[in-house]
């Protein structure tokens with residue numbers, strides 16, 4: 001499932017809207033910007049992942065990984081990460097981040113893995129929005 005960064009979100013019709021923009025819908029066939037994202041922002045993204053927004057049946061697969069994790073406890077195509085609330089499997093939900101002027105960013109929760117595992121650098125306006133975010 002590939003969408004270019006900052007294009008209008010349309011993946012889930014029910015959850016789409018005029019102000020919702022795609023972030024981090026990566027695919028191995030399309031190049032993406034890389035760079036360094038601060039630990040602070042990564043931790044915030046992980047906290048956001050703990051709140052499931054748009055749940056999907058099954059898992060999106062990261063097709064950039066050459067050796068995706070597998071095992072009896074790992075749902076096919078998902079990525080286990082340790083969080084303060086225990087193990088979380090990325091790949092079956094999205095996160096939403098509120099930006100400037102009512103903009104909303106919609107990202108697969110795999111974005112955490114894309115940044116950490118593949119050095120993906122999301123657009124600056126998205127990083128700014130994450131920086132502003134405070135867990136409730």
Ligand SMILES: [Zn+2]
Nearest residue numbers: 062064065117
């Ligand atoms: Zn990967």
